[in-house]
């Protein structure tokens with residue numbers, strides 16, 4: 315059987331994708347190019363570069379060979395033409411919106427999108443005269459009703475936070491494309507290992523690489539991947555707005571990505587095991603996990619996802635004080651925002667991400683006092699179950 319690099323598996327792409335086989339000094343790994351600028355031997359080289367005759371770097375805000383390796387790896391993993399890195403997931407989202415939305419255009423988003431993204435849309439895009447319609451996740455009829463002649467983008471996350479709602483991407487893409495609307499998916503919770511978002515027809519995939527892509531709770535970064543036609547204007551906007559990743563951080567992301575496929579196998583197994591354990595626990599009212607038959611989007615998830623990730627959301631049969639007794643009694647997960655790293659993290663959305671909202675707002679989003687989000691790391695499944703079980707006895 316011949317080895318075909320263009321059809322290699324996700325695990326091989328995680329390790330080898332984007333890496334130059336021949337490195338300086340025959341090293342195996344890509345170096346950290348710690349330089350702010352790149353010099354030219356003479357004026358002819360400058361002019362050749364300006365005319366696009368040579369492929370090289372110019373100034374650190376426009377590119378660096380360490381990031382290029384990450385961008386190539388990610389493009390291979392997502393099956394996209396081109397990728398760009400950013401200083402954070404938020405920077406990836408905001409730069410994308412600024413690059414793709416003309417003044418006075420119309421945008422459709424879902425009501426459970428990342429709250430800082432929602433804040434950017436309200437506070438900043440409004441100033442540019444961009445109008446926004448907000449729909450329920452996965453509601454195709456609401457999406458069709460919200461479409462206007464000046465709609466430019468549909469933006470959603472899948473799975474969403476914290477209820478892990480899963481979008482039927484091909485169905486939304488068909489309706490959107492018929493009206494000339496581009497579909498942008500925040501696939502942070504899915505990763506290219508668990509969902510083939512671009513192959514399902516989405517135009518652009520955004521990640522907070524801070525989460526699973528980097529995977530070690532040790533850096534912040536963002537990425538976008540899509541066709542060169544859609545990515546190039548975003549890259550140009552990044553060169554102006556300046557939210558670039560630094561080369562050491564890009565190198566850590568490159569290192570993290572090498573084990574993405576391996577880590578996701580364990581995150582998926584731990585998520586599934588914890589979801590099933592919690593669903594059968596008498597002190598747990600309800601569990602949201604796309605791999606569970608009881609999840610509202612289980613059928614879509616089964617079709618679209620190759621694994622369901624490490625995040626499990628559940629509601630304990632108690633009040634805020636009981637939920638606090640539970641979370642303070644856990645010993646393995648750290649109580650912290652974020653997800654996707656090797657260390658398990660746990661939070662009460664009511665005290666963490668949603669504290670500065672009114673009880674009415676929280677209620678409208680379904681954020682109850684005893685809701686818990688557990689982001690399983692890669693620890694041993696039995697240890698996580700034993701720890702959550704003992705903590706539940708404190709409720």
Ligand SMILES: *Cc1c(COP(=O)(O)O)cnc(C)c1O
Pocket residue numbers: 402403404405428471475500502503522523524525534535536
């Ligand atoms: C964390 C997160 C973001 C923001 O990314 P940062 O890297 O923290 O800026 C955006 N979208 C989703 C779904 C996230 O989980």
